[in-house]
Amino acid sequence: MAVTRKKKTKHTSRKYLIAALFVLGLGLMGFLVHRWWQERRSGFAHYPGFGIPLPTGFEIYGIDVSHHQSLIHWESVRSMEEKSVKLGFAFIKATEGYTRKDRQFSRNWRKAREVGMKRGAYHFFLPNKNGYIQAENFIGSVRLEKGDLPPVLDVEETYGVKPVELRKRVKEWLRKVENHYGVKPIIYTGADFYAKILGSEFDDYPLWVAHYLERNKPRIERPWSFWQHSETARVNGILTKVDFNVFSGDSTDFYSLLVP
Numbered sequence: 001m002a003v004t005r006k007k008k009t010k011h012t013s014r015k016y017l018i019a020a021l022f023v024l025g026l027g028l029m030g031f032l033v034h035r036w037w038q039e040r041r042s043g044f045a046h047y048p049g050f051g052i053p054l055p056t057g058f059e060i061y062g063i064d065v066s067h068h069q070s071l072i073h074w075e076s077v078r079s080m081e082e083k084s085v086k087l088g089f090a091f092i093k094a095t096e097g098y099t100r101k102d103r104q105f106s107r108n109w110r111k112a113r114e115v116g117m118k119r120g121a122y123h124f125f126l127p128n129k130n131g132y133i134q135a136e137n138f139i140g141s142v143r144l145e146k147g148d149l150p151p152v153l154d155v156e157e158t159y160g161v162k163p164v165e166l167r168k169r170v171k172e173w174l175r176k177v178e179n180h181y182g183v184k185p186i187i188y189t190g191a192d193f194y195a196k197i198l199g200s201e202f203d204d205y206p207l208w209v210a211h212y213l214e215r216n217k218p219r220i221e222r223p224w225s226f227w228q229h230s231e232t233a234r235v236n237g238i239l240t241k242v243d244f245n246v247f248s249g250d251s252t253d254f255y256s257l258l259v260p
Helices: 002-042 074-079 105-114 131-141 163-181 191-202 251-257
Strands: 044-047 052-055 061-065 085-096 118-124 152-154 186-190 207-210 226-233 242-247
Touching: 052 226, 052 242, 061 226, 074 085, 074 105, 085 105, 085 131, 085 242, 105 118, 118 131, 131 163, 152 163, 163 191, 186 191, 186 226, 191 207
Parallel strands: 061 085, 085 118, 118 152, 152 186, 186 207, 207 226
Antiparallel strands: 044 052, 061 242, 226 242
């Protein structure tokens, strides 16, 4: 009788184990389906390697960097891949105001090209300074080559300057830079700043818009080319958190934007 009870006990334990595994399997499947549905509904998908959810429906992703990211190992940046997502471009801070040049610009600019990363240079605009002189600082620091992204003007603060005067100085920078490089610059700014300060006077320029915590796209009425949707991404080869961006079109649209 003891032997029979032992066999029954083993058989019962096996049934419980199978049932438990089945329940766990159903739970895991339910979790994955729930995540898939949440991602589909929210417009974002989870990418653990990058440490942030990424907006879905886009083909080309990229970052923007400055000396705040310290020394970057560009080979690691270029080779990083998470669920078939690779980084396709990098905007690199070049200059600020009349005379400042980002201390990592020369290295970042050179290394990005060496690893085959599409690169763009940006100028941090000081609204209380003359736009032409700021443009000279950028032009004297940045040599664009075929296949680079157009120059970028980063304007995101008023520094107490009245909007009408700020717009005048922004136009000075844009005109001088466009005349020098022969390509229309990109404007980088926040969605609210564009609507309240810049407005329709700059609708002819490509827009790189910053707007965080939005699900499917930035809340802005005019078309945009790039969307900076996060400032807390993790990327191989960079020790600090970094801004993350998407391009609004496909590869044909992207390549048509590059310097000819």
